[in-house]
Amino acid sequence: MSDENPGIELSKEQVCKAVEALRALIKQKENVKNLLDESEKVNLQFCFKKIPNTKNATIKIKLPNPLTQATTDVCLFAKDLNKASRDYEPTVRHFKELLNKHGVKCVTEVIPLKSLKLEYKPFEAKRNLSNMYDLYLADERIVRLLPSFLGKNFYGRKRNPIPVNLQAKDLKKEISEAVDNSRCYITGKGSSCMVTIAHTGMTTDEIVENILASVNQLSVGIPGGPDNIKLFVIKTIASASVPLYASVGSPADIQVSKVRPSKVKHSSEPQEITTLFGAKVKVTSHGKVFIIKDGSSVQTKGERSHFREKTFQRAMIKSGSGNKKKTEHNKFHRPLMNSGKEKKTQKQLFKKGKKETKTKLAKSTVKTPKMSSASSKVTVVKTSSTKPATKKRRLEKL
Template identity: 45%
Template sequence: FSHTCNMEPTAGNKVELDSFQVKKAVQALQAYLKSTSNQKQLLNETEQICLLVTFWKIPKKDQTIRIPLPHALRNESVEVCLFTRDEPNMTADQTERFYKKLLTQIGVKYMPQVIPFKVLKTEYKPFEAKRKLLSNFDIFLSDARIRRRLPSHIGKHFYLRKKAPLSVDLTNKHLAKVLDRLIQGTTLTVGNKGSCCLVRVAHSGMTTDEIVENIDATVGTISKKLFMKGKSIKIIHLKSHTSISLPIYTSDLSHLKVLEEELKKASLAKASRKQQKGKKKSGLKEKAAKEAVAEKDVKLDGGDDGGENVKEEEEIPQLVPIESPSKKPKLEDAHRKGSKKVPKSSATKRVQKPKQGQRKMVKKAPKTQQKKQKKASV
């Protein structure tokens, strides 16, 4: 082993582990586990060894990173469950037999128990049945074609216990290798609710060199596949479920200066964008003002040449009142002054003009007079 384990991640997330420090931490943890595992040795149980990864920032998005390991975490006795889709024109039993035959033909090392989607919906619908299913298996796999339909049927406890099914393309030509890598490897779930996450890398039954190689592979894969840009990993600790955390990597404090510079650059970029937007708006306003002034000048120039014609066109002719034919024309002033008013007789006073809307009342002559008038006319 060289003094430093130089991995080949992206330039922003480059992590250099001190192999001497890693080996020292592993040996200290193994000594602690041996002193506290007298009861577990009787039951042939091994304790999990994990890496606690702390980031500088809380991730913005959730991410699941699959990590292949050079030394398998699980034994051949591991319990694996595989959720498959319902094959057309097949019952649940026929579907289960079909996939078991397929897995034996390709030579899968870890034979999973096949559960068709129809069986999951019917037999594992009660809450107690889901809890038993969760406790009976160590790892869950799912057909990629039904991955989106599983969360509503398996419940939230699979995700809280970090046993969410890993999707597998069952139509892959190299299906046996894919399944073995998934079962032998490990997964890191990066959440957006905190800056720390835990990943299993080994168990107490491994040798020191095997644990160190798994740690090296895990850190390299995490630094390569992280969505976060720049130096994102702050501290890495090695621990078991019952031990204290032993630091194996600490980021340089000079990284804080890099973060400050990035923040300054981001703030300057925002300020420049705002200035550009303000300049664009002011330029548009100036253009509009210039166009308005030009329009006014054009109107004034047109008024000097033919202003009288424009005024004449704009003037509206006045309406002259027309005298009604019922009224008599007014006499001249001179004649009006010379003439005297004639007193109206009592007969004329009695006869009044009918008002509008009223019928004229005409007195009819007696019948004898009407007859005389007709004879005279004849």
Template identity: 40%
Template structure:
């Protein structure tokens, strides 16, 4: 049952998937206009820099995806010039020093025919020599791309820092034990990747450089668009507009979706809402209803019992007067006096009486 449900979901997603057809002539015109713009901006000093300037594809989606995704895009023509520097992070081989590990992997890459790696850094060297902040920044600026042995891939973020990920130079994982190592590294170096986030509806991928011909750039654009549309995890039409641009140019549109896709999006939303509502009703129907056993005696009308108010037997307490309250307050004070104090008070009153008697005589 689960396999059937998965099959139906995949069929629905394939049925709802948007088909993006590019006009090759229009794409080529946009690429030629972009290359002409880059040539006009180039001077004698910056001619070399303009030839290696990257060309990007900017994808604008109809809605923000629910989950983030990274799409690997193989390209028919390499989008990196031969002058770019590529760094490879490797694991530490047992019973070997960092220098021995570096020589070991250099020999391995030469035997497998890999020529695109310009520097090899073992993991122990990364932890010790590139621990300061300035060393990490220098490492980031010295290389254009970073690869990593998949066995140490999860250990790198804590040692590299956030700047590698902000500059979108995240090390890509490579299986150094693969039988087709040269092919895998070549595809990774000359291919590209698209990071689709769930925080916005725009994403960009590098697909060529200014030194390539218009036909090569056009072929890379077509391959990249078809790969992204096929691998994007989303239901219904998602692609709204596609632009081609460089770092210093404006964005030139090469694909614009029809407004008819808005009705398709609304229909897919209504369909999803009806499915959720149907599932909710189904779960409510499946819940067991409580059964109540009734007897004939319980079904008879039972008279309501109303409590009768009875007068309270306690008499009401009258509020004492002020004179009585003063007397009650004085009596405890007198009772608290010690026997010596009481005898002294008696003597004083006796003396007062005698004095009054003598005065009367």
């Protein structure tokens, strides 16, 4: 292994023998003659010694011989030209004319984002769409929105749409690079990965060239490098696997560096919103939404922190925890816990406070007996604390 090319280099003769063995296995499986004469995909499968701690990492593989055929169906997900209108036919016509202008003939269908929202909302429609085409492309401006509309039928089966720049000057080259080459998706959930690198319609020499190029690029691109690869095999969907490379080693000796997933750059400029008149909306890369009215600017970091402090102070004052001196009104209107078991509402506590004040007033207001100036006779007056005298006692005193 040289310093200039640190990847794994396989012998060409060994790879030729493996391709011939794979062709022999395919012929044994073909009991019924294929009426359509369609070629099968040749996949390269490899295993890790140590599973990398990565999520949704993509390794681009440049192949010397393209994967596309005359029968390859390609679908393109495009951005809507007019978001306010429900009619998406002008968008379809616009992008088909754009593709024909640049000489792109491999794209068979154009689906705008609005059509994806309206027509492919049910689960069965998404599943049928994932099985309808061989390859899927997407405008890089809407790639971040597609997972919520396509779901696990695409991303769970690793049929991710390949992002392309539809505003590129050389659009034919941009789409041909996306269609002719391959991509390996590393999820970090298992010890093996698989990538399509050829098809049975190619010659043996073309398949061998693609295998050698993909093995070299994968061994350099995966976390841990060539030492982290345990096995390389080739196979089709229905055939048995034919080994190409095997390595013996302990996973403890391998240092795996974390590969960050590639982030799609998108413009954070404010866009028009149809629900509010004279306003615009801005969505950041973290998913935060800001509404801009009458040309006002978005809040800065210092303004947002000041706003958070003000709202926190208002909440503390409203709850009463910020004031040390608690009035009787706050005492009866704040919801408290009754012996840690039952919650008392504000109404019940207010009624209880009223009753307590009434009893206090009744105890404090006790009337004193009145003295008549004409005689020394005492007239007993009813009070809340003394019992009323009977008629007999009154007569005895008189």
